[in-house]
Amino acid sequence: MRRATFMELCDLLSPALKCKDTKMRAALTVEKQVAIALWKLATSDSYRSVGNQFGVCKSTVGAAVLQVANAIIDQLLSRIVTLGNVQTIVYGFNALGFPNCGKAIDGTHIPILAPEHRGGQYINCKGYFSMVLQALVDHKERFTDISVGWLGKVHDARIFRNSGLFEQLQEGTYFPDQKITVGDVEMPLVILRDPAFPLMPWLMKPYTGTLDSSKEQFNYRLSKCRIVVECAFGCLKARWRSLLTWLDLSTTNIPIVIAASCVLHNICESKGETFMVG
Numbered sequence: 001m002r003r004a005t006f007m008e009l010c011d012l013l014s015p016a017l018k019c020k021d022t023k024m025r026a027a028l029t030v031e032k033q034v035a036i037a038l039w040k041l042a043t044s045d046s047y048r049s050v051g052n053q054f055g056v057c058k059s060t061v062g063a064a065v066l067q068v069a070n071a072i073i074d075q076l077l078s079r080i081v082t083l084g085n086v087q088t089i090v091y092g093f094n095a096l097g098f099p100n101c102g103k104a105i106d107g108t109h110i111p112i113l114a115p116e117h118r119g120g121q122y123i124n125c126k127g128y129f130s131m132v133l134q135a136l137v138d139h140k141e142r143f144t145d146i147s148v149g150w151l152g153k154v155h156d157a158r159i160f161r162n163s164g165l166f167e168q169l170q171e172g173t174y175f176p177d178q179k180i181t182v183g184d185v186e187m188p189l190v191i192l193r194d195p196a197f198p199l200m201p202w203l204m205k206p207y208t209g210t211l212d213s214s215k216e217q218f219n220y221r222l223s224k225c226r227i228v229v230e231c232a233f234g235c236l237k238a239r240w241r242s243l244l245t246w247l248d249l250s251t252t253n254i255p256i257v258i259a260a261s262c263v264l265h266n267i268c269e270s271k272g273e274t275f276m277v278g
Contacts, residue, residue, distance in 0.1 A: 077263055101204075103192070175188070193205055
């Protein structure tokens with residue numbers, strides 16, 4: 001993250017993070033709190049190692065991560081993870097090959113340490129403990145809606161059906177009423193997804209089974225556009241590498257850190273920030 005982006009982030013979070021000095025010690029500056037949190041999120045370093053980098057104890061690192069994450073949720077989540085300009089997004093997906101598409105959806109597993117309670121419910125289909133992040137993504141790989149904190153064992157379709165997003169889509173209140181005609185069929189704004197989700201009038205999935213050339217072409221175009229959500233998850237974890245390791249936090253705090261990382265991802269993408277892969 002470049003200095004200008006970092007300072008802008010600090011300014012946005014300052015109302016929630018600014019602390020007063022006490023007789024015992026000087027308070028950490030907003031800049032130092034944010035720097036500690038970003039360093040911890042961006043690396044797999046231990047709390048002690050991060051503390052050594054910044055000259056603070058490991059408990060201070062843990063406190064800074066949660067304080068900054070909570071500040072991001074309170075101050076920025078509703079402003080940064082938003083529906084966005086639907087028409088611009090539709091144009092973007094159309095350029096990629098799929099008409100009248102508003103978003104792509106998928107889920108990803110964030111590994112965690114074995115919880116003390118209900119541990120078996122957190123074991124996913126790949127055999128490790130995790131929490132699920134389900135997200136809608138636009139054509140520029142930015143998150144526009146997130147659902148965080150589901151147990152690793154829960155299926156993607158169930159998470160989706162139990163989300164507030166599903167209710168809005170069912171009621172027709174999430175997207176504007178924007179239809180096009182394909183052949184002799186009226187097509188509403190749609191979301192693209194993989195075969196794990198149910199087929200709905202506004203939720204498109206690829207064909208399965210024996211395919212003719214037209215169905216293969218449909219699947220190709222859908223997959224080409226839907227891959228943006230996979231790329232978004234890849235960038236999220238590559239930039240905030242703590243999400244690739246076992247998050248050493250309580251099950252209450254893990255969703256807060258994941259959601260904050262999604263906000264930071266959107267900020268970095270909108271500012272054109274780059275990151276090192278590998």
